[in-house]
Amino acid sequence: MKASVYCIAKTVEQAEAIVLDLKQQGFSADAISALLPDKRGTKDFAHEHNTKAPEGATTGGVAGLGVGAALGWLAGIGALAIPGVGPFIAAxxxxxxxxxxxxxxxxxxxxxxxxxxxxxxxEAKRYDDKIRGGNILLSVHTDDGKQKDIAKEVFKRHHADDISSGSEASAK
Structure with a gap:
């Protein structure tokens, strides 16, 4: 059964360690998600990186995002702006x-x-509050119970907070 496992990392360094461990456990870059506030400031975000878009989200380059190699390894990493909420980095x-x-x-x-x-x-509301508070949401999409257990163990090993899991919505 497909499921996702979620956690909160308090620092970019902690998130990087978790992502590296997940990679070593065989999870692919497109199975791992990260969402964190973009702390570069709105001036840098809008002008230097050309990532502000009328539709609210656009992918930018990894350079200058303020994340390390492990988060940069994730699929589709980029900056995005959520109207009325602010700038984020997502992958x-x-x-x-x-x-x-x-x-x-x-x-x-x-x-x-x-x-x-x-x-x-x-849980989404709780994660939203934590992300807005400067924390990092990580999630891993798993195909079976064994992968789900491995992801949870990685999160626990790195002292992540708010570890939970849920079934993924099936695409129609």
């Missing part, structure tokens, strides 16, 4: 989710995308 399947219709409303941008990825609403 993996969450980037696609944030680029979809859920971003259309400021209040539901991150929460809507997380719910769309199969996270229960109450």
């Amino acid at each position: 993996g399947p969450i980037m696609a989710a944030l680029g979809g219709a859920a971003v259309g409303t400021a209040a539901g941008g991150v929460i809507g995308a997380l719910i769309g990825m199969g996270i229960p609403e109450i």
Whole structure:
């Protein structure tokens, strides 16, 4: 059964260690998502990196994003702006989710995308608060119970917070 496992990392260094460990455990770059606040500031975000887009999200280059090699290894990493919420750096399947219709409303941008990825609403709200507080959301998409257990163990080994899992919504 396909499922996702989620956690909160408090620092980029902790997130990097988790991603490297997941990579060593055989998870692919496109199975891992990361979402973190873009702390470069809106002036840099809008002008130097040319990532502000009317539709709310666009992929930028890894250079200058303020993330290390492990997060840079993730699929589709880039900067995005959520109207009314602010700038974020995202990678993996969450980037696609944030680029979809859920971003259309400021209040539901991150929460809507997380719910769309199969996270229960109450947990999505908790994760949204933690991300806005400067933490990093990591998720791993798994194909079976063994992978799910491995991902949870990696999160625990690196002292991640708010570890949870849920079934993924099936695509129609």
